[in-house]
Amino acid sequence: MNLDTTDWSILTELQRDGRIALTELGRRVNLSASAVTERVRRLEAEGVITGYRADVDLMKVGLAVLAVVRLKYPGSRHEPLHRLLEERPEILECLRTTGDDCYTLKVAATSMPHLERLVDELAGLGSTTTNIVYSQTLSYRGPQAP
Template identity: 70%
Template sequence: MTESLDATDWSILSELQQDGRLPITELSRRVGLSASATTDRVKRLESLGVITGYRAEVDLEKAGFPLLGLVRLKYSAHQHQPLHRVLEERREILECLRTTGDDCYTVRVAATSMRHLEEVVDELARFGSTTTSVVFSRTLPYRGPVEPPKEPKQP
């Protein structure tokens, strides 16, 4: 997939990750293309599935969710559908990553209070053992890739 992305595509991705509401005229100025060429590029990136959507970034604390928890789950069953149903139903579960190692999943949870976080963790604990960490701060917020991946160096 990365073979089909050139420097201009990466510039467009970088700009849109910083501001998904950037008008095409401003985006085209920043990347050095006409508005129609920029529109075509953005549509191509969308159709390739490189751009998967546009969304608002929400300040969780200001939205009433002052606690962010990371829950690691060692899933004890072989059927994952019951867990997937809980993940779909609980809107305070922001993200779930299936991982390697001792834990099977890492779950990001936005909570209104410690009691609320405990309730979500208790529900996840039905599926296996959990380890929970509370986030103090976002040292480096998610930023997305802004340049093509580098090839590993050959020995």
């Protein structure tokens, strides 16, 4: 799988606006609609583009408290955590990392008591370190050409 400059332009545009029409996308990358369609289909089929998502403002939907929870997980039984990830949509992201804290989670809650409950559930699995998020730079850009 090799990406040329045009592919990168397409990825950049689709990361900026994932709902853009293919004709408009073609206009921006100097390609006909059919050519750009074929390229996008190929990028999807190859798994370069894994999907398209609407971004939702957490505040606007009542999730006012965002936090990073680092979880130190003893042993190697990961099923309880995976089950928790399935059950709790408040856990937005879960990264397994090197270092003392095996997992880094991003968690959204409606309130402090809500966050407290979530952290308590996680604390049942291992020791946690929680930091409240003040603000986040909206990363509406994804990967770009290396």
